[in-house]
Amino acid sequence: MSSPRPASLLSQGPPPPPPPPPQGTSATPATQTTKPKKQPSAKDQAKAAKAARRAAKAQEGAPGADAHDGQQHHQGHGQQGKGKHTQGKGAQQGQGKGDAAGAHQGGQGAQGGAGAGAQGGQGASGAGGNHKGGDASSAHGGGSAGSDTLQPFLHLDLPLPSSSLSHSAKSSTANLHPSIIRLALQYSEFKVVGANARCIAMLEAFKDIISSYTPPPQTSLTRHLPTTHLNPQIAHLIRARPLSVSMGTAIRYLKYEISLIEMEMDLDDAKHLLLDKIDSFIRDRILLASRVIEQHAIDKINDGDVILTYARSSVVEGVLLEAKRQGKDFAVVVVDSRPLYEGKHLLHSLRLASIPTTYVLLPSLSLVLPRVSLCLLGTHALLSNGSMFSRAGTAMVAMMLREKGVPVVCCCETYKFSERVMLDSIVGNERATPLPLLSNLAPATPAAGAPSTTTSSSSSSNKAPAAPAASSTLPTKLSPLSLLYDVSRPEDVTVVITEAGLIPVQSVPVLLRDYKPVQGRNS
Incomplete structure (x- = not known):
């Protein structure tokens, strides 16, 4: 590799012309004209660089100047030097290395710089820059300014409409059991x-699936039922x-x-x-566990409690x-909220x-x-850090009651315990359908100039069947957002009542590890 010439040699003129072609080969005019372009002298390169700098200063801020300078500075290879190039209101600085000495400019985002050994430098574009980086940054800034307010919840899908679950073209719904489709x-x-x-x-x-199940020939129930036959049914429910935590435990x-099950066992x-095992799980882990929790919780209720x-x-x-x-002589306060209004069903039972x-x-x-003396809460799942993953609004209720000094008692079966740890209700949650909200908003537009009494009566009878049509177009x-669950703080829960007894929230990992009342054949 030849060392670069000193700068003093640039003034001695161009190098000697290349030797003539060997005999037997004709030098055409095309080859004679292209050779000087491929290997320009160092003096020509310095002149081109100087002319480019003058043109850049004269056309300061003009569009496409970066690409033009890059093409002027990087037409040949074998250059080395440093320079600065100012354009618009931002500055770009580049360095290039090669075999011959010379000064040239390099900028990030320029189309030039294709010469071998040239490297584009990094530059910061100021306001009013016209290169591609500036355009991309401005476009990104505009997109972030007009982004959707529900951006943190876009990973949560809305419930699918009934039409997409009942039938679909080329789908595996033909292999699904009717009980799964209905459920x-x-x-x-x-x-439900x-x-x-x-x-x-x-x-x-x-x-129902197991009762009507028959494995294919040359296939055992142990290998075919849980994977090939049962997994598509579960995927349709998802x-x-x-799936809830309780459903995952049951699966x-x-x-x-x-x-x-042994391979030799009769079908x-x-x-x-398997049917007996399912019945024992429902009986032991759900029904009997609820009865035991009821007996423990009743001891905490006194006469005159609210x-x-x-x-x-x-x-x-x-x-x-x-x-x-x-x-027991007591009174109950039922607190309810959107989107399901489940408290109405509890009110009816009470x-x-x-x-x-x-x-x-x-x-x-x-x-x-001020009237409340005890709080009883259910939960969707009890996480390993002691948090309740329950219906949206539970965290607010538990926090306010804890601040007032009211005991907050969580009633939860052990099969709802989860090894997950959640610090917020954004990453994992579920969105409710916006149909109830849209059905209430639909009569508001035509009823602007009409009497409220006639409009409400007519809309309640006419708009209710048309609510599913509103789900297709919002x-x-x-942007309706109805989250179904939230995460409460562990310190807001006073005690947890399970079928294993009364435990603090810090003992949830202990029960997950040691307490297994229904396991294998011992049930």
């Missing part, structure tokens, strides 16, 4: 809600709504029991065994009804049992706090 529709329409209700309904559907239990005996509960929990509802049957009940919405919680500039 998925009930999930998507929120006709609650962790216990959803889990029991899923296990009953699995019983399309309707994400793992069922697959574990399937793995314990009918294996199916009866018990507050939020939304609807099947375990809390059982506690209140059983306490009334045992002759009124049928002749329990004094007050029904308020979540914004009115502060008005009833009104402009409307």
Whole structure:
């Protein structure tokens, strides 16, 4: 590799011309004209660089100047030097290295600089720059300014409409059991809600699947049922709504029991065994566990207490009804909120049992706090760090009651315990359908100039069937957000009542590790 010439040699003129071509080869005019362009002298390169700098200063801020300078400075290879180039209101500085000495400019984003050994430097574009980097940055800034306000929740999908779950072209719905298709529709329409209700309904559907199941020839039940046959059914349920923690526990239990079946066992005996295991799980982990929790929670209820509960929990509802049957004298405050208004169903049950009940919405919680002496809450899942992953609004209720000094008691079965740790309700959550909101907003536009009495009566009868049509197109500039769950703080929960007894929230990992009442064949 030849060392670069000193700068003093640049003034001695161009190097000697190249030797003539060998005999037998004709030098055409084309070759004679192209050779000087491919290997320009150092003096010509210095002149070109100087002319380019003058042109850049004269055309300061003109579009395309970077690309023009790059083409002027990088036509040949074998250059080395440093320079500065100012354009617009920003500065760019580049360095290039090569075999011959010379000064040239390099800029990031320029189209030139294709010569061998040339490297473009880094530059910062100022306001009014016309190179590609400036345009990209300005476009990105405009996009972030007009981004959707629901950007943190875009990973949460809305429930699929019923039409997409009942049938689809080229889909595997033909291999799905009718019980699964019906259950998925009930999930998507929120006709089956609650962790216990959803889990029991899923296990009953699995019983129908196992009863009608026949493995293909030369295939065993142990290998074909949990993967090839059962997994598509579960995937269809997930399309309707994400699995709850209770449903995930039940699925793992069922697959574990399937793995314990011997290969030589008769098909009918294996199916009866699995049906018995499903019944034992429902009986032991859900129904009997709820009864044990009821007996522990009733001891915490005294005569004259005012018990507050939020939304609807099947375990809390059982506690209140059983306490009334045992002759306890108490009153109940039911706090409810959007989007499901589950507290209305609990209110109906309590009124049928002749329990004094007050029904308020979540914004009115502060008005009833002075009367409350005990809080009973259910939960969707109890996380390993002691947080309750429950219906949206539970965290606010628990926090406000804890600040007032009211004991907050969580009633939860152990099969709802989860090893997950959640610090917020953004990463993992579920969005409710916006149909109730849209059905209420639909009569508002035509009723602007009409009397309120006639409009409300006509819209309630006419708009209710048309609510599903509103789900396809949302009104402009409307982004409905209805989260179903939130995460409460562990310090807001006083005690957790399970079928294993009363435990603090810090003991959840201990029960996850040691307490396994239903495991394998011992059940």
